[in-house]
Amino acid sequence: MDVIDETAQVLASLRGVWDEVEVDELDHALQAGRRAADDDADDELVLASVLHDVGHSPVVLTDPSVHHEDAAQEWLTARFGARVGWLAGAHVEAKQYLAATDEDYARALSPTSVSSLAYQGGALATSSRTGHVWWPDALRLRRYDDAAKVPGAQALSIDEALDVARRVARR
Ligand SMILES: [Fe+2]
Numbered sequence: 001m002d003v004i005d006e007t008a009q010v011l012a013s014l015r016g017v018w019d020e021v022e023v024d025e026l027d028h029a030l031q032a033g034r035r036a037a038d039d040d041a042d043d044e045l046v047l048a049s050v051l052h053d054v055g056h057s058p059v060v061l062t063d064p065s066v067h068h069e070d071a072a073q074e075w076l077t078a079r080f081g082a083r084v085g086w087l088a089g090a091h092v093e094a095k096q097y098l099a100a101t102d103e104d105y106a107r108a109l110s111p112t113s114v115s116s117l118a119y120q121g122g123a124l125a126t127s128s129r130t131g132h133v134w135w136p137d138a139l140r141l142r143r144y145d146d147a148a149k150v151p152g153a154q155a156l157s158i159d160e161a162l163d164v165a166r167r168v169a170r171r
Pocket of ligand 1: 028052053145
């Protein structure tokens, strides 16, 4: 199967998967992509924003002992390169970092994010990824992620998301 067909299949598999309370994982993905595009993110960052939670897809996460962000990083790196994978793989550490360093951020986290933060290790001001050249973009992604939980909010269409995937895959 080609990478774009696989991506379409994975996106479709997120319909009806509920991690957050307000929107399912497909709406969450497409809203995150829209937030990134509206913030003039480059194609790789937009794509990583759309696909950061593919580790919640039953197609991608086949081993429940693997953390969803690690499953996403592995799946995306193989298909779209190291940066897309790394940015998605960083989205939990980016939450831990922002929760430790930005009071307003910590206060605004959704109840689901607050409870997952606890078992993800809590707020942490440093990690193996802070200081990396891609870290600022990981923090941008995390803010698109947290904003992408609003029923009925503006979102990319699946076709728009796949167009971004096509451009990244062509590189
Ligand atoms: Fe997310």
